[in-house]
Amino acid sequence: MTDLLAVEKLSAGYGDARVVSGLDLRLGEGRSLAVLGRNGVGKTTLINSLIGVTTRHAGRIVFAGADLTPLSPYQRARAGLGWVPQERNIFRSLTVEENLTAVALPGAWTLERVYTMFPRLKERRRNGGGQLSGGEQQMLAVGRALMLNPRLLLLDEPTEGLAPIIVDELLAVLRRLASDDGLSMIIVEQKAHKILPFTDEAIILDRGAIVHAAPSAELRKDKSLLDAHLTASKG
Amino acid sequence: MSAIAAPDRVAAHLNRGGRWRPFEIAFWLAIVALIFALPSRALLINEILLAGLFALSLDLVLGYAGIVSLGQAAFFGTGAYAAGIIATLGVAEPLIGLVLASVIAGLLGLITAPLLLRGSDLTRLMVTLGVALLLGELANRNEWITGGADGLSLAAKPVLGLFPIDFTGQRNASLYSLAVLFALFVAARRLVQSPFGLSVRALKENPLRANALGVSAARRLIAIYGIAAAYAGASGALVAQTTGLVSLDVFDFHRSADVMLMLIIGGPGYLYGGLIGAAFFIALKDGVASATPEYWEFWIGLPLVVLVLVGRERIGGFIARWARRAALLAMRGAA
Numbered sequence: 001m002t003d004l005l006a007v008e009k010l011s012a013g014y015g016d017a018r019v020v021s022g023l024d025l026r027l028g029e030g031r032s033l034a035v036l037g038r039n040g041v042g043k044t045t046l047i048n049s050l051i052g053v054t055t056r057h058a059g060r061i062v063f064a065g066a067d068l069t070p071l072s073p074y075q076r077a078r079a080g081l082g083w084v085p086q087e088r089n090i091f092r093s094l095t096v097e098e099n100l101t102a103v104a105l106p107g108a109w110t111l112e113r114v115y116t117m118f119p120r121l122k123e124r125r126r127n128g129g130g131q132l133s134g135g136e137q138q139m140l141a142v143g144r145a146l147m148l149n150p151r152l153l154l155l156d157e158p159t160e161g162l163a164p165i166i167v168d169e170l171l172a173v174l175r176r177l178a179s180d181d182g183l184s185m186i187i188v189e190q191k192a193h194k195i196l197p198f199t200d201e202a203i204i205l206d207r208g209a210i211v212h213a214a215p216s217a218e219l220r221k222d223k224s225l226l227d228a229h230l231t232a233s234k235g
Numbered sequence: 236m237s238a239i240a241a242p243d244r245v246a247a248h249l250n251r252g253g254r255w256r257p258f259e260i261a262f263w264l265a266i267v268a269l270i271f272a273l274p275s276r277a278l279l280i281n282e283i284l285l286a287g288l289f290a291l292s293l294d295l296v297l298g299y300a301g302i303v304s305l306g307q308a309a310f311f312g313t314g315a316y317a318a319g320i321i322a323t324l325g326v327a328e329p330l331i332g333l334v335l336a337s338v339i340a341g342l343l344g345l346i347t348a349p350l351l352l353r354g355s356d357l358t359r360l361m362v363t364l365g366v367a368l369l370l371g372e373l374a375n376r377n378e379w380i381t382g383g384a385d386g387l388s389l390a391a392k393p394v395l396g397l398f399p400i401d402f403t404g405q406r407n408a409s410l411y412s413l414a415v416l417f418a419l420f421v422a423a424r425r426l427v428q429s430p431f432g433l434s435v436r437a438l439k440e441n442p443l444r445a446n447a448l449g450v451s452a453a454r455r456l457i458a459i460y461g462i463a464a465a466y467a468g469a470s471g472a473l474v475a476q477t478t479g480l481v482s483l484d485v486f487d488f489h490r491s492a493d494v495m496l497m498l499i500i501g502g503p504g505y506l507y508g509g510l511i512g513a514a515f516f517i518a519l520k521d522g523v524a525s526a527t528p529e530y531w532e533f534w535i536g537l538p539l540v541v542l543v544l545v546g547r548e549r550i551g552g553f554i555a556r557w558a559r560r561a562a563l564l565a566m567r568g569a570a
Contacts, residue, residue, distance in 0.1 A: 051447050077449030089444040091437045102433035103448040148449050 003062075004029040004184050005050075005152060010059035012049040018057055019045040020208040027152070027201070030182040034195045034216055036230060037205035043188040044086055046205070047156045050186075051083045052076050064151060078105065082150025086157050086188075088141040092130035096121055099129050099140055100147050107149025114143040117173055135166030142173065153177070153185040159194060167194065174198070192230055196220040204229045262507070263417060270409045277405035283517045284412040285473050289490075290497040290509025291416075291423060292466035297495075298503030299427055300459045301439035303356045305491045306363030307467050309347075309370050312485035314340040314468025316374060319387040319481035327392040329400060333415065333472045340468020345461035352453050364488070371486030386482030389475065400477050408477040415473060416510075419466055423506055426462070435459050496539060 007025035011018050020042040027033050035043050048054045050061060052073040061068040068076050077083065091099050100111055100121075115122035118139045124132060132140060138158060145153055158174070159167040175198040177183045189195045196202060196216045204212040204225075212225060219225065270280055289311055296302045317336035318329075326332055350362045374381045381387060393399045393407075400408040426432045435455050437445040442452055475481045484490070493516065494509075501512025516535070524531040 053443065053447060073443075073447040074449050074451045077447060083447055085444065085447075089441055091440050091445075093436060093440050094433060098433045099437075101430050102437045103445070103450060104430060105449060144448065 002029060003027065004064060006062040008060050010049060010061065011057040012045060012054045015055055020049065023210060027184060027186065030184055031201060032178040032185045032199040034199040034202040035186060035188045035205060036192050036202060038230065041205045042208040043205055044156055047154050047186065047188055050154055051081055077148055080151035082145035082148045082153045084141045084145045084155045084158060086160065088137045090129035090132065090137050090140055092128065094129055095126055096129065096140055097125040099144055103144055104147040105149050109146045109149045114146055118143050135162050138162060138170060151184060153183055155185060155187045157188055157190065159189065159191060190230065192226055266413055270406060270413065274406055277409050279521055281409045281412050281477055283514050284409065284416050285470050286497060286513035286517055287510035288416045288419060289467055289470040289494050290513050291420065291506065292463045292470065293494050293498050294503050294506060294509045295423060295459055295463040295466065297498060298508065299432065299439065300435050300456055302351055302456065302460065303359050304363040305360045305495065306367035307494055308486050308490035309367035310340040310344055310464035310467035311471035311490060312370060313343050314471030315475040315481045315485040316381055317468065318472035318475040319389050320380060322389040322391060323387060329391050329394050329476045332476065333469060336472035337465040337469040341461050341465030344464020345457060348457040348460040351460065352456060367486055367491060371483060374486060375483055384483060386480060388480050390479060391476040401479055412473050412477060415469060419469060420506065427506065500539065500542060
């Protein structure tokens with residue numbers, strides 16, 4: 001299978017500080033990857049490096065055959081990376097619909113399709129971004145990334161701080177995107193049990209390096225390994 | 236809340252959807268009515284309309300794109316001189332002069348916009364101010380084309396060959412200015428509600444995040460700055476055409492500062508702020524200058540300080556409560 005994404009010997013961080021180092025990663029088209037690990041091991045830095053908002057010290061990122069490393073964040077987004085940041089960063093002065101329209105790029109994902117995926121957003125289409133609940137903001141952040149018609153969706157802790165019922169709703173959408181739509185995605189998450197059931201592959205990060213990589217189904221069964229790397233972050 | 240921040244509720248309300256609200260229709264009809272009802276004040280009304288257009292240009296830059304500019308007079312002056320020079324070259328139709336002057340000012344905006352892409356608000360303030368000073372001095376030095384300190388006088392021909400806009404047709408001049416202002420307002424309204432306009436607002440709110448979502452800051456800021464420069468140029472051109480004079484003061488710092496005050500008074504980020512601010516500022520200036528010619532600036536400064544310290548929304552709330560109470564008392568009295 002052709003790689004959609006190839007991260008080669010990536011070292012990156014913030015300023016002089018290196019948070020991830022020598023990281024290698026490959027992801028095929030239509031595949032989904034769970035990025036697991038405790039707090040502060042470099043999961044968000046990995047995602048931020050893919051979108052280009054960190055300092056790259058070494059290595060390169062190849063996406064759909066093209067080297068992304070010299071590209072600015074906006075060029076990477078236009079190349080097909082859809083980012084759902086941890087903080088969501090909804091544009092509060094824009095309505096739901098305006099948030100979606102402001103970044104839209106031509107493609108299969110349209111306003112109507114996003115509304116079909118998230119009916120709640122349609123109900124709230126005229127509400128300001130700042131008037132939404134946390135769950136609605138997260139839905140909007142995902143919908144906004146889809147409006148870019150990405151080839152690879154990058155989700156940074158999408159369930160963080162959400163009510164359990166909203167988490168289930170959101171995960172159902174992500175599952176549909178991964179399995180039915182075949183959208184490639186990388187999901188950073190601490191709750192491994194939530195995302196391993198529908199992702200294809202998984203990696204565990206520790207101190208900025210991959211310490212374990214395996215198919216998600218296999219990792220899911222290895223409770224001792226998960227406990228060893230993730231327990232401290234549970235609860 | 237800072238007074239420079241958009242009055243959130245009004246701005247959000249107006250920025251949503253393209254449907255015209257009844258009060259907007261009433262707003263524009265009221266201006267037409269004023270032009271016909273107060274023929275003796277046609278000059279003042281024209282001045283307000285043109286200042287409103289100038290403030291609208293700053294609103295696009297400051298209210299929507301978040302670019303702080305103290306040099307909007309650069310484009311106002313360019314438009315004024317361009318219209319003046321075009322008229323002296325024998326182009327009789329004011330509309331052609333207006334369009335050409337706006338395009339020239341817009342091009343100047345596009346050329347100078349890259350200077351604003353780096354740096355903070357302070358850098359932008361200095362750069363925009365510097366460009367205006369530079370152009371003012373260029374106009375001063377190039378007397379052969381600008382008339383130098385004597386300025387340029389032009390006799391604008393009737394619009395479409397039918398409607399004189401010089402001192403013999405002051406009402407026509409106001410109607411001409413209003414027609415241009417309205418057309419440009421409608422265009423601005425559509426612009427800020429378009430995906431382009433929305434992305435500019437997203438950039439203003441969170442440039443880093445918007446950039447990572449595929450919104451190119453540089454292209455959009457250059458584009459909106461160029462468009463706003465064309466608006467300022469149109470305002471300058473109309474001033475030249477309807478007053479028949481262009482002098483070096485079109486590049487003066489006070490023009491940039493005044494238009495900033497107008498926008499702050501009316502509130503940036505919802506298009507009407509500049510128009511309301513211009514009306515308030517110029518009417519107050521006119522009224523106060525007649526009453527106390529020596530101290531009029533004091534009476535302009537005082538409400539501004541109050542507005543900034545107290546906040547527009549609080550003042551608006553107070554006025555609304557007072558109006559409600561007065562209406563209630565009137566109803567009880569009638570009963």
